[in-house]
Amino acid sequence: MDVRPVGPEALVVDLDGLDQVAVAGAALREALDRGELPGVVDVVPAARTVLVTAPGAREALRAVRALLDGVDLTATPDRGAAGTVELPVHYDGEDLELVARDAGWSTADVVAAHTGAELTVAFGGFAPGFAYLTGLPEALHQPRLDTPRPRIPAGAVGVAGEFGGVYPRTSPGGWRLIGRLAQDAPTLFDPDRDPPALLVPGTTVRFRDAG
């Protein structure tokens, strides 16, 4: 664990993997929710880091460091505590053939692997409600497109690097698209709902073939 400054009012913790991120991120989020980190505003887990911000409250970061020093980073993250979500998908994405070819599989194999995987939300970011999902088989760990698409429709299901994801709303993006959410899929982001994002860190996600 390496702690680096991000200006005078934030810090970022470098960690060794997604499990450590999950453990440290959950410890910080729970302490924040319990009111134990006054002055802290954002806890942002990412692929190998957790960012903590305390605008106007630099002193609050001391409590963050003290908490981090007490976290057992070798612990197993508490997967599934955030519940399970099933997402129905039409597997007709523009890059399905490309993903199958690079995996050395048939498109049916891609669908079987994607629906057979038990995925976990590692962290959010990029756009409101977007979640980075881990747990895909190696063959589906594939590079981004060389040229991002300027407009990806809401509900597009894609893969990039070690992650899977679903675009909650229309946006630009460079992920390889293998399908789209079916009409009856739950809403990924609703600012009037508590919590607004359906997929929060720790949530288990399964995809279902909706034909």
Next chain:
Amino acid sequence: MSRELEVTAVGPQALVVDRGRPGWAHIGVPSAGALDGPAHALAQRLVGNGPDDAGLEVLLGGLAVRVSAAATVALTGPPGGLRIRRAAGGERTAPSHQPVHVAAGDEVVVPSPTSGLRGYLAVGGGIAVDPVLGSRSADTLSGLGPAPLEVGTRLPLGPPTTIPPVGTGALGVSAAPDAVTVRVHLGPRPDWVDDAAGRLRAGTWTVAPTGDRVGVRLEGPALERAADRRGEELRSEGLVGGAVQVPPDGQPVVFLADHPTTGGYPVVGVVDPGELAVFAQLRPGSSVRFSPVATPAPDA
């Protein structure tokens, strides 16, 4: 008749803003909010509003709004003035940085400033659109909050407050600068750039014309990748406002309120939070120098 504003003209961009919606970065929601926070806060105080009330951020003027009821308004940001087209006929001017009383049916016109970029128009009672995740701010990156104003947009106003206006008549307003030196705290990834502190201190950059509420792009000496980091990719990590990010071409970007919550290029430093607001007013072609300082993360 309900208290409201009706937009009768818009310039390049006019948005509803308040102090933003911090605390949602982990689900991808930018903080948004007024880019020139001090100017926005001053405008609210001048009309007797509270610090969380919403007003309008007006890029390069061009905005006109008609008030449905008598109201107090104030314009802050770059120096300039307001024009009031009276419902009773005729037109008058009023200075910026002072509360201005207008009658029902008057039209408040925000002219283009002669320096700087963004004016802040406050109206007594505040813009009372429904908050989204605790904020009334527009968010140009994710589309949350009220849409950019268009001719015909109607904005409800809150009830007039009884807080006395603060700061009237005591303000000397200077033109927005066209050359600045800002303090930048090194980190978290200065080691990704060859001699980050030295190059930041030595260089002078020019504000590119492509800047927006997401960030300001600077053109000048390239911040080159450190030799031992070439070809390496940083995994996406959380971003803060004021982050100085270095894309592969070495031309730095300073992130502002509508920045994405995570990014994949190294951040070599962070503009001091007390000095960030100047980026809301720097016109394309303005020059930027950095004064790098080492500010370690606090100990436990």
